[in-house]
Amino acid sequence: MTNTPADNAPLKILCITGWCRNGSTIIGNILNEIPGFFHVGELHFLWKNAAGRGVNEDCGCGRKLVDCPVWSTVLPVGQPAGITFVEHADAVIQRQLGSVRTRHTWRVLRGLRTEQIRAHAALMTQVYQAIAKRSESRVIVDTSKVPGEAALLAHLDGITPYYVHLVRDPRAVAQSWSKPKEYVYAMGPGKSTGYWTGFNLASHAITKRYPQRSMFLRYEDFIADPAGTIERLLRLIDSDPAANPVTDRTVELHTNHTVTGNPDRFHTGATVIRPSDDSWRTGLSKSARRTVAALSWPLSRRYGYGAADSNGKG
Numbered sequence: 001m002t003n004t005p006a007d008n009a010p011l012k013i014l015c016i017t018g019w020c021r022n023g024s025t026i027i028g029n030i031l032n033e034i035p036g037f038f039h040v041g042e043l044h045f046l047w048k049n050a051a052g053r054g055v056n057e058d059c060g061c062g063r064k065l066v067d068c069p070v071w072s073t074v075l076p077v078g079q080p081a082g083i084t085f086v087e088h089a090d091a092v093i094q095r096q097l098g099s100v101r102t103r104h105t106w107r108v109l110r111g112l113r114t115e116q117i118r119a120h121a122a123l124m125t126q127v128y129q130a131i132a133k134r135s136e137s138r139v140i141v142d143t144s145k146v147p148g149e150a151a152l153l154a155h156l157d158g159i160t161p162y163y164v165h166l167v168r169d170p171r172a173v174a175q176s177w178s179k180p181k182e183y184v185y186a187m188g189p190g191k192s193t194g195y196w197t198g199f200n201l202a203s204h205a206i207t208k209r210y211p212q213r214s215m216f217l218r219y220e221d222f223i224a225d226p227a228g229t230i231e232r233l234l235r236l237i238d239s240d241p242a243a244n245p246v247t248d249r250t251v252e253l254h255t256n257h258t259v260t261g262n263p264d265r266f267h268t269g270a271t272v273i274r275p276s277d278d279s280w281r282t283g284l285s286k287s288a289r290r291t292v293a294a295l296s297w298p299l300s301r302r303y304g305y306g307a308a309d310s311n312g313k314g
């Protein structure tokens with residue numbers, strides 16, 4: 001392949017942060033339809049899931065991650081000679097736990113201060129470049145939603161990260177977590193909202209550090225205007241807004257290669273983005289609402305979710 005200027009341009013990574021159940025999977029899959037874009041799903045969990053340590057070993061294409069034509073070429077990247085893949089994966093998981101957990105976000109933003117984080121940065125640089133090469137893409141959409149990993153991106157050579165801090169009403173999130181999904185366990189409102197607050201605070205630290213390359217987005221605003229939201233995202237990363245694959249509220253989805261995410265990721269074909277699910281209004285108990293209100297304040301108010309008060313108004 002000839003070396004064109006485009007090959008030397010930094011690889012763009014559109015990184016979606018925030019707490020889970022915020023609609024990142026569908027946004028990633030919409031962007032995946034644009035030529036030159038590739039949605040990796042929750043890349044952070046690649047090693048855990050491929051090694052059988054997670055809850056879900058399937059790629060969005062329906063194959064096991066280890067058998068997928070994309071991930072089978074990416075998984076060996078950075079694996080030292082003389083050890084098995086599972087041993088390599090366990091080492092990666094240990095480095096993730098020691099360096100890019102949510103509480104490490106602020107430290108990662110300040111620089112790569114430990115041997116562990118430098119080793120993880122070196123691996124992720126190689127991995128993203130391998131993904132770009134294998135998928136022939138110049139924009140990778142990563143919906144890991146792990147703030148420590150998001151903060152790391154700014155330190156990777158040859159990579160320009162863009163950040164979307166995506167939030168959703170903590171009451172709707174708590175309601176969503178109250179029911180297990182295909183391969184996702186359930187979580188109580190206290191735990192769900194505690195994570196919601198922690199992940200959103202860490203996401204603020206990142207977007208405050210890189211304001212020119214960041215955007216704040218409410219899931220509810222995406223649902224109200226999917227096409228307009230995708231256009232804003234394309235402008236953020238300096239891409240052609242005419243490439244927007246959403247017409248009215250519909251997008252034609254093809255096979256993707258997402259590493260975990262919402263179980264809807266396996267859905268292909270014409271997909272309508274439906275109005276927001278507000279079943280929490282009737283499904284969430286009063287005590288659950290009180291818990292959510294106590295743990296999400298004052299962020300919930302700042303995001304326009306009222307006071308997330310226990311009477312369900314606002």
Ligand SMILES: [Zn+2]
Nearest residue numbers: 059061068257
């Ligand atoms: Zn695949």
